[in-house]
Amino acid sequence: MTDQVASHAVMSRLGVDRASKHQGETPWMKHAFVKPQDDRLLGLPEVKDKVGLGRSAIYERIRENTFPAPGADKGRSLWSLREITAWQQWRLAQRGGAYGKS
Incomplete structure (x- = not known):
């Protein structure tokens, strides 16, 4: 199962529809x-x-496709913890942080 499918499955299981989706795999x-x-x-x-x-x-970065987009539930924006944590690690890796070193 891909990360996007897994995240979508969690949000679907909780009754949240994606308001917008990033095209393809997010970095x-x-x-x-x-x-x-x-x-x-x-x-x-x-x-x-x-x-x-x-x-x-946050919303500016979502428009730039550089931050995870939220799902929506009854008009409330909701984000996946998994996507937010992955985004934080990605940002660290971009600047050579501890999680970015091989």
């Missing part, structure tokens, strides 16, 4: 280390706390 999902069965959904306040970005910066 950060190869850094995912949260197991699909441990995935959970995060609201915007928790995402902002985890990544240290404000609402505008």
Whole structure:
């Protein structure tokens, strides 16, 4: 099962429809280390706390296809913990952080 399919399966199981999807494989999902069965959904306040970005910066990066897009449930944006964690590791790898060293 691909990372995107696994993440989509978690969100589908919880009754969340993807508001938008990235085309193809996202570059950060190869850094995912949260197991699909441990995935959970995060609201915007928790995402902002985890990544240290404000609402505008998050949505700007989503438009640029450089941040995981949320799913939507009854008008509420929800993100996959697995995707957010993978994005953080991808960002570290981009700048040669601890998780980016081979």
